Amino acid sequence: MTVELRPDVRPEAWRGAVGWEARDGALRVWRLLPGLVDRAFAPELVAMARQSAGVRLEVVTDAESVELDGELVLDVIRDTRVDVVVDGVLHRRVDIDAGPFTIHVPLPAGEHRLQVWLPQDGETWIRSVRLTGSAQAGPDPATRWTAYGSSITQCSAAGGPSETWPALVARALDWDLTCLGFGGQCHLDPVAVRTITGIPADVVSLCLGINVQGGATMSQRTFGPQVAGLIDQVRAGHPAAAIAVITPIVSAPLETTPNAVGVTLEWMREAIADVLAGTDDDRLHLIDGPTIIGHQDRHLLSDEVHPTADGYRLMGERLAAALGPLRG
Secondary structure, three states: OEEEOOOOOOHHHEEOOOEEEEEOOEEEEEOOOHHHHHHOOOHHHHHHHOOOOOOEEEEEEOOOEEEEEEEEEOOOOOOEEEEEEEOOEEEEEEEEOOEEEEEEEEOOOOOEEEEEEOOOOOEEEEEEEEEEOOEEEOOOOOOEEEEEEOHHHHOOOOOOHHHOHHHHHHHHHOOEEEEEEOOOOOOOOHHHHHHHHHOOOOEEEEEOOHHHHHHOOOOOOOHHHHHHHHHHHHHHHOOOOEEEEEOOOOOHHHHOOOOOOOOOHHHHHHHHHHHHHOOOOOOEEEEOHHHOOOHHHHHHEOOOOOEOHHHHHHHHHHHHHHHHHHHO
């Protein structure tokens, strides 16, 4: 028996997508609410929102194999992979190139929990997903988690899509991840904020600062109020959720060197801490970025900003320990 699991056929079997777009018999993910895309006025953000970080098929199945037909669109040539995870353990990592692809992966005998993680960067168009056996959607996780951030949350340099730090945290804690990591585009955009508030969440993490500092898009006058406004809107949208605000991890060149509007990473961390200290909310938590990747971990940064694959694994370990207790 062959079962078709395209997102439009079995939407309940897919996790991490905010919406889907159909074209020429294929589907592509959206990580912004599709109805808001025309209000973005930021083509770079829209391009990142079409990439499939954190999106995966998740079923319980006795299938003998899984097959995925699709097409990968890349704007930059890089190593790109699909991860097949069985019962929480990486079963097969498959390299794919830009253009049409077909992946066929044999599965172990018996009934298992299967996850197929799409690439964390590039646009993945899905034409067909087939299992040779029965399949049912996995159980609903007890915790729905939205992770907002920059390229350090999208994690292009991770070993594979199941080893980005958000994926590692979600797998360790059995949380239902929606990854809103947008490479270069974490600028507190209204469409991103409306997406965060528009999708169900029990935990929301906000990794803030590095793109604003690098792009000099907010000054000392505007950054604090924008952070406060973001937090207030997320709280209004999710009255009972735990909210974690993560300050920037260490980046030696940016720590004390002012950008074009006079902002340093050290100042940004202080500004974020001041906002949280002035907010009366016992479900709001601060995570200091240098406790996740600090000066002692600089060898795990490929370019003094972005972690290596090993760096993302360390981030996953440390952030699982930091975020897990928020659901206690």
